Structure formats: C-alpha cells, structure tokens
Amino acid sequence: MSNFLTEHLIHRDVDFMIVHKPAGLLSVPGKGEALYDSVLTRLTALEPKTLLIHRLDRDTSGILVFALTRLGQNKISRQFQERQTKKIYQALVVGKLTGQGEINIPVIYDETRPPLHIVDESHKKPAITHWEVLEQFELNGHWVTRVQLTPITGRAHQLRVHMQYLGHPIVGDTLYASAEQQTWSDRLCLHAYQLDFYHPYTDKQLHFECAVPF
Secondary structure (H helix, E strand, O other), X not given: OOOHHHHHEEEEOOOEEEEEEOOOOOOOOOOOHHHOOOHHHHHHHHOOOOEOOOOOOOOOEEEEEEEOOHHHHHHHHHHHHOOOOEEEEXXXXXXXXXXXXXEEOOEEEOOOOOOXXXXXXXXXXXOEEEEEEEEEEXXXXXXXXXXXXXXXXXXXXXXXXXXXXXXXXXXXXOOOOOHHHHOOOOOOOEEXXXXXXXXXXXXXXXXXXXXOOO
16 A cells, blocks of 8 residues: 555646556445545545545546645536546447447436446436547457547446447446456456646646556
C-alpha cells in the first residue's frame, strides 16, 4: 500500500492529482470491513488532503482525478457535472463490430436484481454513448473488437449496459456478459484511457492519457 502513489501516480498539481486505478480495486470504500480497501483509502493514508471528485467501477481500470484543495474539488467536480470534461474509454467487446455510432437510451438501476442496471426507454434521464471501432482480432480463439467509447452522460454502468444492449457485451464482464464470455479474460476489459478538463486555477485545458493494458 505504501508504494501506491509511486506505482500509480500519473500527474500531480497543487490542486489535484491524476492516478491510474488498477482493475479490481474500489474507487471509494464500500460497506463492510472487507470492502474498506480502495483508491481513496490508500491515497488518504499517504496524502490526507485527498478529496473525491469522481469514481470508476471496481473492475474498470484507468484514469481517476482526486483533488488536493477545495478549489480543485469544487471546480473540477463542476466540470464533470456540467459535462465539460472529455472522457474516452477503450474496451474489448464480444464478436465483430464495425463502424461507429451512438447509443441513446436511458440506463436505470434494476431494484429486483442488484447490482444490475438495465435500459429503460421510459426513463426521463438520458444516457448517451458514442462508440467507434478501432480493430478486430482473435482473443483465445474468439473474435473480439476493440472499441473507443465516449460517454456523453455518466450513468452508473452506462458503458457496460450500452454495449450489452448493442449485442456486444464487454469481454470479462461478470454482470453483463454470458458465463462463457466472462472466461475470455481474467478481467473486465474496460479502461478509462483519456481525460481532458480545465485547470481549476489557470483554466488551461489539460489532457491526460493512461496506457491501455489489454
């Protein structure tokens, strides 16, 4: 734990820091002692000023930004809320997908099957994802497609549910892929690859990337 910043720090500023979240680690503590370990827990042990701005699913890897001042937290959080940030993910999805497109269908929490989410066309809050194919290849004898995913909205499980809705669930997804498709990888093949936002003090546009591990 003591080496977490050394191993995962991408950038540090007076007002914020950018870290690489590994797959399988919670962004913030969950309920119960067994779920206490998280990126936020590890960071605050090393840097007590660390403040939460946003989250990634436990099984998603990639870029996370944390504030180090109230100014950083307030201004960067507002950019996420007002969709002024640019977030780009990469994923491996099941099967052969071609071209590009947009998925515009609401995603809601399924109270009958927690922690699952489902699409619901009648829901008022939109969920919008742009997708673009990057390449196709065989993975362990199965055809998969690497896609670039740009969420315009930020609903929980949005990318995972949208790709399942498209008929191409994310490889290794233990919630939305079939039992067989879950075995194609030892992790969820979803990674927060790029994040752009404006510096909370100077207003300069910033660009960060985190190498895709699959």
